Amino acid sequence: MKLKLGQAAPDFTLPSHLEKDVTLSDLRGSNVLIAFFPLAWTPV
Amino acid sequence: MAGWNAQVLGISVxxxxxxxxxAESLGGINYPLLSDFWPHGAVADQYGVLRDDxxxxxxxxxxxxxxxIRYIDIHDIDDQPDNEEIFAELRRIDPEKAASAPPVPKSVELPKGGIVMYCTKWCVDCRKARVWLQERNLEYTEVDINATPGAGQQVREWGDGHLITPTFDIEGTIVLDFDEQRLKEVLGK
Known part of the structure; x- marks a missing residue:
């Protein structure tokens, strides 16, 4: 495990399916639930 | 999860x-799904959850x-995370907000009569359908399937298991998808 509880979450900016980038640190002030998920799904 | 004052971010590679x-195949997901595609899995790697494959x-x-970071939970790849556990954790880190969270909504009665369009906020065909209806001065009722309990299930029943948006209920006649030809027939335009 690289990260531990109580540590600052590494910041990131990623493109989203809703057509704009999301930066974690922009969301300060609200709790954030990050869900990593394996998609394993390919469009036809 | 709006009531929990938690922004949900999904991340995949x-x-x-x-x-x-x-997202479209699921009938729309209204929280951002982030693409950790390039450099491949860089954020997953930072968070220690990138697998060898x-x-x-x-x-x-x-x-x-x-x-x-207040909570970390790594599941087996085939396991679905447990919502209750997540809610419990959000209550723990933010008890004030949790107390004011709305109760789980029950199914509401879906509108009937006239043109009812089942759609999502973001779906491209729904957007086109809105314009199409407005251009023809047609009154319609919109049902956001992401915000209306029971609506998604109803659309799935009509769509033979598929969550198709938009789906129209026109005086009881169901039109799947933004099918202009079929809409014209049903509306007699």
């Missing part, structure tokens, strides 16, 4: 077009308002 297609683990992190 797939490309943006792939995420868009996937290039996919990420199924993992949950709760970050509090100050950007501090």
């Amino acid at each position: 797939d490309s943006v077009p792939c995420l868009i297609a996937w 290039g996919k990420s683990e199924r993992a949950l992190f709760i970050i509090d308002k100050k950007g501090i």
